[in-house]
Amino acid sequence: MNAEPDSSQIEHIINLYKKNEIIKAVEYCINVEKEFPLSIKIKNLLAELHYLQGDYEKAIKIFENLIILDESSDSHFYKLGLAYEKINNASQAFDNYEKAFSLAPEKDIYLDTIFNLLTRININLYSSKLGEVYNKLILKPKIFDIEKLIKNITLLIKSHPNISKIFQGIKNNYNFNLNIEDYQAINSVDILMNTMRLTPIPDLEIELFLTTLRKNLLIKEAYYEVDKDFILEVLISLSYQCFINEYIYNEDDTEKKEVDKLKRNIEESYKEKSEINIYKLILLSCYMPLHVLDWIQDYTPTNKLKDLFKIQVNDYFDELLISKDIKKLKKIKDPLSKEIEDMYKESPYPRWNEILIPPGVTVKKNIENLSLKLDPEDFNYLTNPDILIAGCGTGHQSIQTYSRFKNCKLTAIDLSLTSLSYAKRKSLELGCERIEYLQADILDLDSLDKKFDIVECCGVLHHMSNPETGLKKVKNRLKSEGLMKIALYSKFGWKNIVEAGLHISNLNLSNSNEDIKFFRDYVFKNSKTFSQLLGSNDFYSLSNCRDLLFHVQVHLFTLIEIKELLEKNNLEFLGFEINQALMDAFKKTYPNKEDIYSLSYWNDFELKNKEIFSGMYHFWVKKI
Structure with missing residues (x-):
């Protein structure tokens, strides 16, 4: 007895499907399955037909049986995920999509489907499986719009077991002291390290976390004097984040004095032609862009620093040259x-x-x-x-x-x-x-x-x-x-922005960097009043915040x-x-x-x- 039906029976089912005669196709398929109960091909066709009928529970049952028979089939896991998503079981859908992707990572459709699912669901807690998938998506920003995932990414970062205790400590004490082990833990969280290099992170708790991290690295000079690669990696990621958000984080008076001292120290090293401490240079770049140093174009960065140096130095001077070649239609005369x-x-x-x-x-x-x-x-x-x-x-x-x-x-x-x-x-x-x-x-x-x-x-x-x-x-x-x-x-949609504008007007603030930072601090201190504003991505980078709240004209x-x-x-x-x-x-x-x-x-x-x-x-x- 043959285990599989002949090709004419398969073709008949497919022809019924093409004619949109799904009910007849299901009935015929069930009869063929009785004749060939071990046929993987027929079971798969029947499951797909049930799926097309909208009978997702039956499709799920058959796909699960198929997986028992063949755990190496990425296609079965993927189709099972589709059926689970149809009955709004996002957790099971994700697990099966992830399994399909792990079996066949070369098939782009699997990661595409995972991305689309993740844009529609809310994440509550970190899991290693979720973290790995999100990290794969983050590393492909030209393919996936990471802004659509950023809220879930912030939740995953804050609930990551390696750093959740640090978050809690900083939340309870702004002057929280970080130690070497904390920096190691931070460096181990790929989803945080990679996101910092990619986009402003729109979250109040993460901003407080990164502000505290930056201050600790500045004040505790001994830590960045230590030759530790993980501290260097943390510094580089932090520098990316500060540059991308245009140095929107507040600095206290102690930090301002230490930054001035740090800058003088680096400039003295340059003038004396002595080696510039790479840790100190990157730390300075967490407070100001490196292109403000008038000698920086003469500095040759190490391989480790080349990418950071490009965005903070080379790009700036390239843009100055480019600006000379951009044509002007007419002289801008309108006052506004x-x-x-x-x-x-x-x-x-x-x-x-x-x-x-x-x-x-x-x-x-x-x-x-x-x-x-x-x-x-x-x-x-x-x-x-x-x-x-x-x-x-x-x-x-x-x-x-x-x-x-x-x-x-x-x-x-x-x-x-x-x-x-x-x-x-x-x-x-x-x-x-x-x-x-x-x-x-x-x-x-x-x-x-x-x-x-x-x-x-x-x-x-x-x-x-x-x-x-x-x-x-x-x-x-x-x-x-x-x-x-x-x-x-x-x-x-802009009701909360209008309300924020009234506060800005009452505080008599301009659109200067200092006043924007002052108002953000005011918002943080009155977070319950401004909860909706704190949920806006634009609130977490300087120019975006200016455009959002301090524009000279809005209709x-x-x-x-x-x-x-x-x-x-x-x-x-x-x-x-x-x-x-x-x-x-x-x-x-x-x-x-x-x-x-x-x-x-x-x-x-x-x-x-x-x-x-x-x-x-x-x-x-x-x-x-």
């Missing part, structure tokens, strides 16, 4: 525009280290992916889109858009020459050669004698004196059949106001660009296919869920 330009002169905004690089697809495919209110077939002709980014900042958006739209050519403008220089350097490093950067005011866009297939203007119009004037200028650069993406602040919108603004300017709303979880929640209340294109329905939905647009409204429009 000049004030905003000055606001970003000191530091590029927003500073970033790594970036998610989406795969490039056609305009047609992007429209399909976004479910816009368009016929994708109408855009078959658009194979080499010409794109304008109006307000590109440091290039994060322009690089992602350039990568997202296959074979595109892109022009990116901004008020800030500092930010543009940063953007161009990053673009060149990442091989984005068809991006032209231009210093320009949106108000002067009529001088740009060119129209574009796609225009993106995100996070900019609400900072203008008259957002509608800005919208008209941007719209004028759009071809008649073109698409435009806009992002604006929500009046409901807020409701969706009804946006609806009226679009109608007035003959623009049609095509849909939001939002995460799938939010879209799914909306569809439960508004299930009709066309409902997602109704700003009135979205307004009603936001009124019942006022924090859903706490960032910005991101949406697409076209000319009518």
Whole structure:
């Protein structure tokens, strides 16, 4: 007796499936299984058919039996994970996805699926399995958007058994003393060490932890005099974090005196041509960027320091050279525009280290992916889109858009020459050669004698004196059949920011670095009042915090106001660009296919869920 059915029986099941006759396929498959009870192939087909039917419990039972028969099949573990996820058992789904990945790490779909699952669930406690998976994701920032995982990452860091006691000690005593064993423990936590080198960590307790760590390393000179590699590694990761968040951490008077002494000591060593203590140099870089040392370009870093030296020294001087080659559309004359330009002169905004690089697809495919209110077939002709980014900042958006739209050519403008220089350097490093950067005011866009297939203007119009004037200028650069993406602040989503602004006004604070740090300290001391603000990622880096709370001009919108603004300017709303979880929640209340294109329905939905647009409204429009 054969263990497996013949190919015609298998083909019949597959043909029934292709005809969408799932019930008949299941019935036939059950009969074939009776004839061939040992057939792995039939059991697998039956499990998949049950899954397609929505009968996930039956699918789970069969996949679990298949795994008993063959524990080396990554495919069975993966499919079992999919079924568990369908019944909202995230823990079992993760365990099975992780097992599939461990059996076949070369299959990208497994790590992709794990990432997507982890963006939708909350982690409560560290486990070694979770830690390992998160660390793998963190080390691939060009593939995975780590910002979507950052809240869970902070929880994993704080609950890591190697350092949880240190966290508790610091929480109870700001002057907590760290010892050599503590530094060893900190260095052993890969998820912390790697995250520090990647992105600002948006968590009050971790900020207190790192501030205490930095102070201990500064005050206890004996520790960094000791030749210990693990202390060096901790210092380097801490230096990355402080540089990336633009030295937002507070320093007390004792630290300020010690930093001055440390800087003098290093400079004396340089003048005397004696060897500079590498520990001391990195420690200084935890308090200020190394490029402020006027002799630093003459210093040759060790291999250990090369990457850190690049971002703190080489990049800065490269950007100064790049800035000389960036063209200016017109001299910026508008008073508010000049004030905003000055606001970003000191530091590029927003500073970033790594970036998610989406795969490039056609305009047609992007429209399909976004479910816009368009016929994708109408855009078959658009194979080499010409794109304008109006307000590109440091290039994060322009690089992602350039990568997202296959074979595109892109022009990116901004008020800030500092930010543009940063953007161009990053673009060149990442091989984005068809991006032209231009210093320009949106108000002067009529001088740009060119129209574009796609225009993106995100996070900019609400900072203008008259957002509608800005919208008209941007719209004028759009071809008649073109698409435009806009992002604006929500009046409901920004309620806590408005309240924070009242406190800033009452305290009579400016947007200087010192006043920003003062206000952050004020927020920490009144954490219950500002709990929502403390949950904002932007609160944990200097330029982002300035833009969030101290901008010279901000307009807020409701969706009804946006609806009226679009109608007035003959623009049609095509849909939001939002995460799938939010879209799914909306569809439960508004299930009709066309409902997602109704700003009135979205307004009603936001009124019942006022924090859903706490960032910005991101949406697409076209000319009518």
